[in-house]
Amino acid sequence: MPVLVLLLLVAVFVITVLSKAVQIVPQARNGIVERFGKYNGTLSAGLNLVVPFIDKVRYIVDMREQVVSFAPQGMITEDNLSVEIDTVIYFQVTDAVTATYEIENYISAAEQLTMTTLRNIVGGMDLEAALTSRDSINTALRSVLDEATSKWGLKVNRVEIKQIDPPPSIKDSMEKQMRADRDKRAAILNAEGDRQAAILTAEGQKQSAILRAEGDRESAILRAQAERESAILKAQGEGQAIKTVFQAIHDGRVDQSLLSYQYLQMLPKIAEGDANKVWVIPSEVGKALEGLGSTMNQISGVPQQVDGPKERVDMGPSEPQVPDAGSSPSDDVVAEAIAEAQRAANPGKPDDEA
Numbered sequence: 001m002p003v004l005v006l007l008l009l010v011a012v013f014v015i016t017v018l019s020k021a022v023q024i025v026p027q028a029r030n031g032i033v034e035r036f037g038k039y040n041g042t043l044s045a046g047l048n049l050v051v052p053f054i055d056k057v058r059y060i061v062d063m064r065e066q067v068v069s070f071a072p073q074g075m076i077t078e079d080n081l082s083v084e085i086d087t088v089i090y091f092q093v094t095d096a097v098t099a100t101y102e103i104e105n106y107i108s109a110a111e112q113l114t115m116t117t118l119r120n121i122v123g124g125m126d127l128e129a130a131l132t133s134r135d136s137i138n139t140a141l142r143s144v145l146d147e148a149t150s151k152w153g154l155k156v157n158r159v160e161i162k163q164i165d166p167p168p169s170i171k172d173s174m175e176k177q178m179r180a181d182r183d184k185r186a187a188i189l190n191a192e193g194d195r196q197a198a199i200l201t202a203e204g205q206k207q208s209a210i211l212r213a214e215g216d217r218e219s220a221i222l223r224a225q226a227e228r229e230s231a232i233l234k235a236q237g238e239g240q241a242i243k244t245v246f247q248a249i250h251d252g253r254v255d256q257s258l259l260s261y262q263y264l265q266m267l268p269k270i271a272e273g274d275a276n277k278v279w280v281i282p283s284e285v286g287k288a289l290e291g292l293g294s295t296m297n298q299i300s301g302v303p304q305q306v307d308g309p310k311e312r313v314d315m316g317p318s319e320p321q322v323p324d325a326g327s328s329p330s331d332d333v334v335a336e337a338i339a340e341a342q343r344a345a346n347p348g349k350p351d352d353e354a
Contacts, residue, residue, distance in 0.1 A: 020052030025060065030096040032059040042096060061096035065157065070111050072165065075119055079126040084165040087114055089145065090158040098153030106152050110145065114159065117144045127166060134161050 024047055025031045031043030035055050043050075043057065050057070072086040089110060093099045103109050121140050122130050130137070141159040149156055166174070 017052045021049055023048045023050055023057050025057075028062065028064045030061045030063055031057045032061065032096060032100050034058045039097065039101065059096075059100050061093055061099060063093055063096065065090060065092040068107055068110065069162070070114060072163070073115050073118070075122045077122055077125055077127045077130055081127045081170060082167060083122070083127065083130065084163075085118060085122065086162045087118065087141070088160050088162055089114060089156060090160075091145075091149070091154050091156045093153055094155050095153030098151070103152045106149070106154055109152065110149060110154065110156070113145060113148055114141065117141055127170065131164055131166075134164075137161060 023031060023043060025043045025045045027045045029045060031048070032039065033041045033043055033050060033055050035051070040055055067088060067090055069088040070086060072084040075083050075085050077083060091110060093106075099106055118137070118141060121137055125133065138159050138161060142156055145156040145159060
């Protein structure tokens with residue numbers, strides 16, 4: 001039984017010694033080993049052996065790049081305006097021993113150094129420059145922090161300003177100014193749009209008037225050409241008709257008897273006018289008809305007697321179809337013409353009294 005207890009104690013001692021001697025360091029981290037309270041060495045990532053009960057892993061330092069965001073801090077600009085600025089820095093531990101023994105808390109030290117440097121930079125700018133110069137502020141901060149933290153075993157890669165918060169009154173004034181600028185730009189754009197619209201409208205009306213005038217001119221030219229051609233064709237047609245009638249008259253060799261007959265045919269038409277109230281027919285109509293050709297004063301160029309037309313017109317059969325008629329067709333026509341003339345001269349009287 002005592003032997004079993006002894007073996008159990010030996011096993012516990014061995015396990016304790018191994019656990020103290022074997023140290024596992026995670027990836028991207030370094031272990032700081034102290035011997036009797038003094039720095040003895042640095043353990044890299046992986047499995048490491050130390051002297052149990054003598055060596056002790058005091059710190060595990062993260063060697064990865066770290067991101068630390070700092071709370072907003074009050075700053076005063078050159079024009080005596082208070083603003084709140086919050087920042088974020090990206091840094092990396094390059095020397096685990098220096099970061100462990102040269103400074104107590106490098107994160108807090110980086111924060112305080114960032115705030116003091118930022119107050120110095122922003123204090124030399126007015127509010128507008130501070131709001132529009134973030135890149136220059138970031139560059140200046142990174143340069144100062146990198147130089148100051150190099151002795152702490154740190155490397156500052158980037159410094160970013162997340163937000164610059166002016167006072168509420170300044171915000172309200174800035175919003176009013178921005179609103180006024182937007183209204184001004186909108187008014188200018190509206191005015192330019194109206195001007196462009198007026199110019200385009202005037203140009204359109206001008207082009208429309210020009211096209212309308214050109215259309216009217218071309219229409220007038222075409223209408224004048226059409227009227228001229230119509231007048232020419234009408235004159236040519238009238239001339240051709242006169243030539244045809246004149247030629248027909250000369251070919252027919254008209255005499256005074258035909259003219260007398262035509263005059264008798266025109267008497268009823270002359271009597272149809274409203275202005276012709278009185279017509280006098282001689283009592284000896286027969287003699288008047290016989291001498292009609294001579295009383296009209298012979299027309300120059302119209303012979304009294306002709307031998308006959310050069311071109312005979314087919315007037316139908318020379319003998320009447322009805323042999324028992326008492327008069328010839330020419331006598332009937334002459335009698336009908338005389339009767340029409342008498343009726344025209346005496347419209348209110350019967351045919352016997354006329």
